[in-house]
Each structure stands twice: as C-alpha cells, then as structure tokens.
Amino acid sequence: MSTAEAAGPPGRRRLAARPSTWLAWALSAFFFVNLAGVIGVVVVDSFGTRWFTSWLPEGFTLSWYGQAWREFGLSQVFLVTVEVSLLVVAISAVVGVPSAYVLARRSFPGKKIVTVLFLLPILVPPITYGIPLATVLYKFHLAGTLAGVIVANLVPSVPFVVLTMTPFIEQIDPTIESAARMSGARTFSVFTRILTPLLVPGILAASILVLVRTVGMFELTFLTAGPDSQTLVVALYYAVFSAGIRTQQSIDAMAVLYTLSMVVLLVVALRFVNPTQLVTRIKEEGATR
Amino acid sequence: MPGRHPHAWTRGREHEHPPVVSEQRAHFEYVRAGKRRDGRAGSGIAGSGIMSADRSFRHRLAERGVDRTLLLLLPGVLFLVLLFCYPFAYGLGLSFQPQKGGGPFANYVTFFTDPYLRGTVWITFKLGLPAALVNVIASVPVALRTRGSFRGKRLMTILLVVPVTLGTVLTAEGLLSYLGPNGWFNKVLTALHIVDRPVALVHNYWGVLASLLITGFPFAYLLTLSYLTGIDPTLERAAATLGAGWWQRFRRVTLPLLAPGLAITFCLSFVLAFSVFPSAQLVGDPRGSTHVISIEAYHAAFQQYDYSMGSAIAMVMAALMLVVVALVLAWRATFYRGATGGKG
Numbered sequence: 054m055s056t057a058e059a060a061g062p063p064g065r066r067r068l069a070a071r072p073s074t075w076l077a078w079a080l081s082a083f084f085f086v087n088l089a090g091v092i093g094v095v096v097v098d099s100f101g102t103r104w105f106t107s108w109l110p111e112g113f114t115l116s117w118y119g120q121a122w123r124e125f126g127l128s129q130v131f132l133v134t135v136e137v138s139l140l141v142v143a144i145s146a147v148v149g150v151p152s153a154y155v156l157a158r159r160s161f162p163g164k165k166i167v168t169v170l171f172l173l174p175i176l177v178p179p180i181t182y183g184i185p186l187a188t189v190l191y192k193f194h195l196a197g198t199l200a201g202v203i204v205a206n207l208v209p210s211v212p213f214v215v216l217t218m219t220p221f222i223e224q225i226d227p228t229i230e231s232a233a234r235m236s237g238a239r240t241f242s243v244f245t246r247i248l249t250p251l252l253v254p255g256i257l258a259a260s261i262l263v264l265v266r267t268v269g270m271f272e273l274t275f276l277t278a279g280p281d282s283q284t285l286v287v288a289l290y291y292a293v294f295s296a297g298i299r300t301q302q303s304i305d306a307m308a309v310l311y312t313l314s315m316v317v318l319l320v321v322a323l324r325f326v327n328p329t330q331l332v333t334r335i336k337e338e339g340a341t342r
Numbered sequence: 343m344p345g346r347h348p349h350a351w352t353r354g355r356e357h358e359h360p361p362v363v364s365e366q367r368a369h370f371e372y373v374r375a376g377k378r379r380d381g382r383a384g385s386g387i388a389g390s391g392i393m394s395a396d397r398s399f400r401h402r403l404a405e406r407g408v409d410r411t412l413l414l415l416l417p418g419v420l421f422l423v424l425l426f427c428y429p430f431a432y433g434l435g436l437s438f439q440p441q442k443g444g445g446p447f448a449n450y451v452t453f454f455t456d457p458y459l460r461g462t463v464w465i466t467f468k469l470g471l472p473a474a475l476v477n478v479i480a481s482v483p484v485a486l487r488t489r490g491s492f493r494g495k496r497l498m499t500i501l502l503v504v505p506v507t508l509g510t511v512l513t514a515e516g517l518l519s520y521l522g523p524n525g526w527f528n529k530v531l532t533a534l535h536i537v538d539r540p541v542a543l544v545h546n547y548w549g550v551l552a553s554l555l556i557t558g559f560p561f562a563y564l565l566t567l568s569y570l571t572g573i574d575p576t577l578e579r580a581a582a583t584l585g586a587g588w589w590q591r592f593r594r595v596t597l598p599l600l601a602p603g604l605a606i607t608f609c610l611s612f613v614l615a616f617s618v619f620p621s622a623q624l625v626g627d628p629r630g631s632t633h634v635i636s637i638e639a640y641h642a643a644f645q646q647y648d649y650s651m652g653s654a655i656a657m658v659m660a661a662l663m664l665v666v667v668a669l670v671l672a673w674r675a676t677f678y679r680g681a682t683g684g685k686g
Contacts, residue, residue, distance in 0.1 A: 072588070077487035080480050081498075084559060088505060090526050091516035091556065098519060108529065152418030161407035167419060174426050176610075176667075177660065178617035180636045182426060184656040185433025188649045208425050211418055240411060269509055271620055276644070289511040293624055308512040315507035323500065 092312075099305035118310070121303035125292055127310070134284040136199065137274075138267040141206045142260045148207075149214030150256065154248065156215060157222040171212045179209065179272040187276040197279030205273040213266065214259045221255030222248075254325070261322040269315060285311050437654035449654035459655075462635040463662065469547070469622075469634060470615035473554035477562035478608045482600070485567040486592075502560045513553050514624035518544050521552065549625035550632045554615050562611050569603030570596075605674035609667045616663055635659050 099117055101110025121127065156168065174182065186205055187196055195201035225248070233247045249256075271286045278287050289311055292304050403409065440448040453459045488498060505513070521527050521543035528540035543549055573596060581591045619636040626632030639659060643652020 074487050077483040080484055084480075084556075085501065087520075087527070087552075088556060090520045091513065092504075092508070094519040094526060095512055095516045108526070148417045148421055151414035155412060155415045159407055159411060161412055167415065170419065170422055170427075174422065176613065178613055178663070180617045180619055180639070181656050181660045181663070182430055182433075184639055184643050184652050185436070186425065186429040188436065188643065188653065189429040189432050191649075204425060207421070211421055215418065240414070269506075271510060272617075275620075276640075286509055286511065289509070290620060290624075293511055293515065305515060308509075308515050311509055312507055312512050315509065316504070319503060319507050320500070323503070 095305045095308055098302055099309045101302065117300070117302040117306040120300075121306040121310070124303055125288060125307055127288075127307065129281075130283060130285055130288045133199065133202075133282055134268060137202055137206060137282075137284055138264050140203050141210050141267045142263050144203070145207055145210035145214045145263055146256055146260055149211045149259070150218055150252070151244070152211075153215040153218035154222055154244075157219045158227065171215050174209045174212045175216065179270070180276075182208070183273050183276045186273070190277055196277045197282065199282045201277045201279075202274055202282045202284070205277040206267050206270055208273070209270075210263045210267065213263055217259040217262060218252070218255055221252060221258075225251050258322075258325045261318070261325055265315070265318050265322055268318060285314070433653035434657055436650050437657050439650055440654075441648050441650045449651050450658070452651070453655060453658060458633075459638060462633055462638045463658075465632065466616060466618075466634045466636075469550055469554065469618060469632065470612055473551060473558055473615040474562075474608055474612035476555060477558040477611050478566070478604055480559065481563040481566040481607070482604070484563055485570045486596070489567060489570050502563055505556050505560050508557070510553070510557065510620040511624070513556055514621050517549055517553055517556075517625050521549060544625055545627050547626070547631045550618065550622050553621035553625050554618060557621075558611050558614055561614065562607055565607040565610065566600075566604065569600060569607070572603075573599045602674050605670050609670050612666060612670075613663055616666075617659070635662075 097110065100113045100115065102114050103110060152171070156164070156171070183205070186208065190196035190201045190205065195204060229251075230243055230247060233243050238246070268284070269286060270284075271290065274284050275287050275290065278284065283291070289304075289307055292307060400409075437449055438446040440446075440452075442448065444451075488495065508516075519525050523540040523542070527543070528537075531537045532540065543552070577595050577599070578591050581595045586594065617636055618634055619640065622628060622632040622634045622637055626634075628637050635655060636659065639652050639655035642648050642655055
C-alpha cells in the first residue's frame with residue numbers, strides 16, 4: 054500500500070506548536086488515513102483472489118485486469134474517452150480563446166451580461182442544466198451519439214477556457230499588439246502571429262485542465278451517452294450499478310485503471326498550473342462581476 | 343477593419359489634431375487601462391477636444407468600445423446561448439406543460455404536495471449543509487498551517503489533489519468496502535474495543551456524507567488556501583508585536599479578512615454537495631434516507647420519461663441553489679471588503 058506512508062504528517066514537528074498546528078496535523082492525518090484506506094481497499098481488492106472477512110485477501114493475482122478489459126470492452130471505452138476529450142479540448146480552445154481575448158482587453162456595453170453568461174455554466178452544477186440539455190438533445194436525436202456527448206461536454210468547457218485564459222491574456226503587454234497593428238497587421242494576423250505564440254503556455258494549461266474535467270465529467274456524459282458513446286466514468290458507473298453477474302474485483306480493477314489515467318493527467322497538469330493560483334484567478338474574475 | 347476604433351479614429355482626424363503624440367498616448371492609455379476604465383475612457387478622449395457633429399455612427403460606437411473585434415465574442419456567446427440558455431428556457435417552458443395535464447403548475451404542485459418528493463429537498467439540505475460546513479471549517483486550520491513554505495509542501499498539495507482524481511465511483515467502491523461491516527474501519531474500531539459490533543456506515547446517510555467530505559475537502563482547502571495567501575502576513579506580525587496571542591490574532595485579524603472568501607468557498611462547496619448524484623445512488627440508500635433531489639429529477643426524466651416533471655424538478659433545484667447562494671452573498675456584503683483579494 055504505497056499511500057500508507059503519506060498518512061503520517063510530512064515535515065518537521067515541534068513540540069511547542071500552536072494549537073492550530075496540532076489541529077491542522079490531526080485533521081490532515083485523519084483525512085489521509087481514511088483516504089488511504091478507501092483507495093487501498095480498492096487497489097488491494099483488484100489484485101486479490103478471495104476476500105471475505107479477513108484483513109487481507111487469501112492470495113494475489115493480476116487476472117482481474119485482463120478480465121475487466123475483456124468483460125467491459127475497455128478498448129472501445131478508452132477509444133471513446135480519448136475521442137471525446139480531445140475533440141472537446143480542441144473545440145473549446147478554438148471557441149474560447151477569442152472570447153477570452155475580447156473579455157480581457159475590451160470594454161463594451163453589456164460586458165457584464167456576457168461575463169455572467171460565461172460564468173453561469175461553471176457556477177451552476179451540471180445536473181441542473183444537464184437534464185434540460187439532454188431533453189433538447191433527445192429532441193434533435195443527438196443524445197446517445199458521440200456528437201451529443203461532445204456537445205454536452207462543451208457547455209462547461211468553453212467558459213472554463215475563457216476563465217483560465219483571461220489572466221494569461223491580461224499578462225501580455227498590449228503595446229505589442231498595438232505595435233503590430235501600427236505595422237499594418239489585421240486582427241487575424243495579430244492573432245495567429247503575435248498572440249498565439251505568446252499564449253501557448255496558457256492554452257496548454259487550459260487544455261489540460263479541460264481534458265481532466267472532461268475525462269472526470271460524470272453527470273453530463275451520463276445523461277447524454279448511449280451504449281456506444283460511454284466514457285470511462287460512465288462505463289464504470291454502469292458496471293457498478295448493474296452489478297450482480299460481474300465480480301467485484303474486476304469492477305475494482307476498472308476503477309483503478311480510471312484513477313491511474315486521471316493521476317497521470319493530473320500530474321501532467323500540475324507541471325503547468327499551480328492549483329492555488331488558478332483558484333485565485335477564478336476568484337478575481339468572479340469579483341469583477 | 344481590425345483595431346478600427348483607436349487607430350482609424352486617430353488616423354482619420356490627424357489633420358484636425360496636431361498633437362498626434364498625445365493622441366497616441368491617449369490611445370495607449372486607453373488600451374492599457376482595458377476594461378477597468380469602462381465608460382470613462384471614451385469620455386476622456388471625447389473630452390480632449392474632438393466633439394465634431396459629423397462623427398459617423400461607427401466612430402461613436404467605436405468610442406464606446408463597439409467595433410469589429412467584438413465579433414470574436416460571437417462564437418462563444420452564440421454557443422452558450424444555443425446550448426445553455428436555450429435548453430434552460432426550453433426546460434423552464436416544458437416544466438409548465440405537464441404531461442399528465444392539470445394546468446401549468448401541476449408539476450410544481452405535485453412536487454410540493456407529495457411528501458416523498460417534497461422530502462428530497464430536506465434530505466438534500468441535510469446532506470449538503472453539513473458537508474459544506476465541515477469542509478470549510480476543517481479547511482481553515484489546515485490552510486493556516488500550510489500557507490507558508492515548508493518541506494514537503496508540494497507533496498502535500500499533490501496528496502490533497504488526489505481525491506479529485508478518484509472520481510465518484512472509486513470513492514463509492516472504496517467506501518463500500520472500507521466502511522462496510524467487514525471493512526478495515528470497523529475492524530480497527532472493533533479491535534480497539536471502541537464498538538462491540540460493526541457500525542452501519544454504508545447504504546445510509548453516513549456513507550454519502552463521507553463521500554462528500556472526501557471529494558469536497560480538497561476543493562474547499564485549495565480555495566481557502568488561495569484566499570488566505572492573499573492576506574498580507576505583516577498584518578498578523580503587527581498584531582503579534584502589539585502583544586496579541588495566536589487566538590486574538592486569528593479572531594481579530596485573520597478571520598475578519600478571510601470571512602468573505604470563506605463565504606464564497608461555502609457557496610461553491612454547497613453547490614457541489616447539493617447536486618450529489620452518483621454517490622447518493624451507490625453508497626447511499628437512494629430510495630430512502632439519501633433520496634436526494636437530483637436522483638428524483640433523473641428518475642422522473644429518464645426512467646419515467648416524464649421530461650416535463652424532470653425539468654420542473656431541475657428548475658426547483660436551480661432555484662433553491664440560487665436562493666442559498668444569494669443569502670450567503672447578501673450576508674457576505676455586510677462584511678468588511680478590503681485587502682483580502684490583494685494577491686495578484
């Protein structure tokens with residue numbers, strides 16, 4: 054169990070610590086011990102043979118992973134997940150970045166309304182607008198298809214790109230653009246030859262965050278997906294919910310596979326983005342409303 | 343034409359304006375000031391002497407910030423209107439056209455008169471409010487301790503973000519086994535003789551609450567930490583110089599500055615917990631003690647195929663959430679709003 058050593062508080066300890074310090078360590082330790090238990094139980098079970106009431110399974114095996122891969126058609130599920138998330142990332146970047154540029158640089162009548170419009174899909178939880186959205190998609194026969202899943206996932210992704218990109222655009226010195234314009238560049242060339250190269254880090258960060266969100270987005274995909282357009286989260290939910298003939302261990306193996314892919318994505322994302330700063334940026338954007 | 347607004351304007355009026363340099367500066371200041379100067383930027387330029395009556399309509403628009411660059415907004419706005427506003431309006435309209443008949447408000451009447459349906463509101467609040475409160479309150483001491491730099495901070499951040507990667511299903515699976523009657527948690531409690539027989543912690547209220555705490559705490563912690571790092575640490579040091587103990591420093595200096603941020607954190611945590619769906623379904627008791635409102639909305643829309651009722655419940659959900667958020671924000675408006683957002 055690799056997460057066990059994380060249960061203890063890292064760093065130094067002073068005996069004459071302030072009460073808040075002790076409280077912080079106690080809370081973190083309690084949280085991490087239980088978290089390690091929750092994760093550990095699934096990981097151990099996915100490698101275990103038979104496990105009833107003992108502390109640990111009777112033996113260990115790797116066979117559940119192969120079984121889960123075949124039983125749940127995971128090659129198809131992974132393919133759908135990759136297709137959906139890459140398309141969502143690409144479309145939301147193309148739609149979101151120009152909007153973010155205007156919102157970061159310009160003031161115009163009705164800007165507040167537009168800002169609120171871009172904030173709402175992030176503030177309102179997916180299930181509230183997911184139900185009417187899925188109803189509309191069913192009306193146009195889009196629900197149950199790959200296109201429907203992509204369209205539904207774009208709704209929170211485009212505003213998310215706008216919110217993440219706005220501070221990156223604000224950091225770029227406007228005089229660079231003005232210089233380009235005075236040299237005769239049109240908006241299109243300003244965008245492709247000046248802004249985009251400067252914005253690559255920001256676009257990368259926003260894309261990776263959208264990727265993480267899309268892979269982990271349960272509600273919208275769940276409400277719009279058909280049998281052939283399930284992403285990994287939704288397939289996992291159906292595997293658990295319609296359990297019975299399925300063995301617990303192969304479901305656990307699938308859950309571990311999902312978590313592993315998310316951890317890889319998140320570690321990559323953390324190399325580009327500082328999570329605490331990201332939240333501050335979102336907060337500042339919210340404060341300007 | 344790109345950049346029509348400042349450049350074309352300057353170029354077109356050059357013969358009327360000898361001081362091009364100052365014009366240029368006005369333009370740069372305008373661009374640099376960006377959105378913050380809002381209407382004032384326009385009036386500032388207009389006030390510099392050019393108020394000719396023959397300004398074309400386009401120029402007057404450009405002065406207020408309306409030009410072709412705004413077209414870049416169009417795809418995004420169109421997209422959201424089509425896929426967010428239209429479905430929402432459609433759902434709202436649909437909720438007033440009940441499939442079973444009985445007048446436009448029949449769905450809402452059914453929802454609020456049937457005790458089983460009305461009860462979902464209470465159950466959801468009973469889960470969401472404690473989860474949000476515990477997450478926010480617990481995140482304060484942890485964030486206080488970890489705001490400085492210390493050994494292993496990066497590791498700690500990564501560990502705290504891990505629950506985000508778990509997804510609701512693994513959390514649910516893990517909780518079912520970990521907190522179950524034969525799980526490690528109950529085994530430890532029994533081995534320590536804290537309880538005689540295993541405590542029932544899954545397939546009821548507590549399992550769902552635990553899942554909300556695991557997924558919600560990292561989120562609340564990250565938000566609180568970012569608000570806390572925005573508070574100038576010298577304020578606390580000044581208080582310490584004046585002889586304030588740790589509790590006084592926290593109570594009189596840090597907490598008042600942090601309170602508005604905590605209000606926002608609470609709002610967002612509550613919204614997350616309020617829309618709990620998969621964990622209530624998997625770890626909870628979806629037909630009894632954790633029959634939350636989102637389960638009922640899904641059940642009505644996609645299992646009974648009563649889209650009208652489903653939309654009505656979704657609208658009730660949105661309204662309830664907005665009421666709570668508005669209440670918290672109104673309460674927040676009574677706080678001191680000063681240098682809490684000073685980071686940046």
